[in-house]
Amino acid sequence: MLRSMYAGISGMKAFQTKLDVVGNNIANVNTFGFKKGRVTFQDLMSQTIQGAQAPQVDAGGNPVIGGKNPMQVGLGVNSASIDTIHTGGNTQTTNRTLDFALEGDGMFVLAKNNTADSTINVQDDDLNFTRAGNFYLDSEGHIVNANGYYLVGIPEGGTGNGLLQIPEDAQSFSIASDGSVNYVDAGGNPQVAGQIQIAKFSNPEGLQKAGSNLYKLTDNAGAYDTNNDGVMELLSPGDAGSATIRAGALEMSNVDLSEEFTEMITAQRGFQANTRIITTSDEILQELVNLKR
Incomplete structure (x- = not known):
């Protein structure tokens, strides 16, 4: 053939x-x-x-025939x-409180844990990552994505990564560019519910698409790890050159x-x-x- x-x-x-x-x-x-x-x-x-052939010479060193490719x-x-x-997509203003756009490098971290007092272990838990910033509140006040996965952050008063919850009696809430989740309690006093954490990767192309706007961690993604102990470290928005959060906007497709x-x-x-x-x-x-x- x-x-x-x-x-x-x-x-x-x-x-x-x-x-x-x-x-x-x-x-x-x-x-x-x-x-x-x-x-x-x-x-x-x-x-x-x-x-390929090298040039040939005679006994006297004179060229006989040239080389061949x-x-x-x-x-x-x-x-x-x-x-x-x-690359970054265009930012669309929505003026919706729970719409977040990341400006810079990094991704939101999502977990499947369903208990408010649990601590998220970034090494062992099944985490997902996304740039889609359309979030919602569930019946208990947790910030979740469209699939019900919980947005990971540092709860106020907590010592590690966990779930972010806004009290049911909160009059209003807002998100700052550094990821701080602020709300006004029933008495009209400003409070802090926690701070959103993001993940940063040296090679985001090494992440594996998992569908539903989600990515999974792989060994080639180069997760942020200053301790070099093989455990991914989450960052507050703006730290170590990571992205900041713009509330009331969404990053569109690139x-x-x-x-x-x-x-x-x-x-x-x-x-x-x-x-x-x-x-x-x-x-x-x-x-x-x-x-x-």
């Missing part, structure tokens, strides 16, 4: 993957905190027909990586429709060109079969 046919098949597979990623980007153009994907390609191994035929293309591009449509067109043309390679190779094979007639 012709090598070009297999090269065309590999090209079709690669461009199909690219179209899948572009389609997912376009589908999430209005998803809060969504980070677009990107596909990169790399060539497959090449078949060496003739290796290697002769190789490529065998197609492969998807090298599917990257998650963690998908650029014009860019995605351009990528879709190039992927479509690349896919069509590879199908033409297969068609041409098939016609050549047909000619070979017909030689016997």
Whole structure:
């Protein structure tokens, strides 16, 4: 069989993957905190027909014949990586108290714990991370996301990470840029419920998407760890160059429709060109079969 046919098949597979990623980007153009994907390609191994040769000289050191470059035929293309591009999205003002936008590096931390007095162990607990800042209050006053996962912070008077709760009799509450959760109690006195904590990663592209705008920690994410003990440390907004919180706003998707449509067109043309390679190779094979007639 012709090598070009297999090269065309590999090209079709690669461009199909690219179209899948572009389609997912376009589908999430209005998803809060969504980070677009990107596909990169790399060539497959090449078949060496003739290796490189050094220049040849005679006994007197005079050149006899010059060197030759290697002769190789490529065998197609492969998807090298599917990257998650963690650039910031546009900020949309909503004026809703529980809408938070992160300005800078970092992510909100979410936990599944369902007891208000529990302490969150950042090493052992099943934590999730997100840039989507649309939060809500449950029936007990805890700050949760759309899936009911609890926003992690340092409760007032607590010694570690835990759940943030606003008393049911609070007249009003607000969130400061440093993550402080403030409220006015029933007597009209200002109080502090705690402080939101965020996670920072040296390589956010190493996080694994878990669906529902959530990410999971992996060994390649490079979680913030000043003690070098392998335990991720959470930060208060603004600390160590981490993001600050802007209340009453949401970070939108970083998908650029014009860019995605351009990528879709190039992927479509690349896919069509590879199908033409297969068609041409098939016609050549047909000619070979017909030689016997």
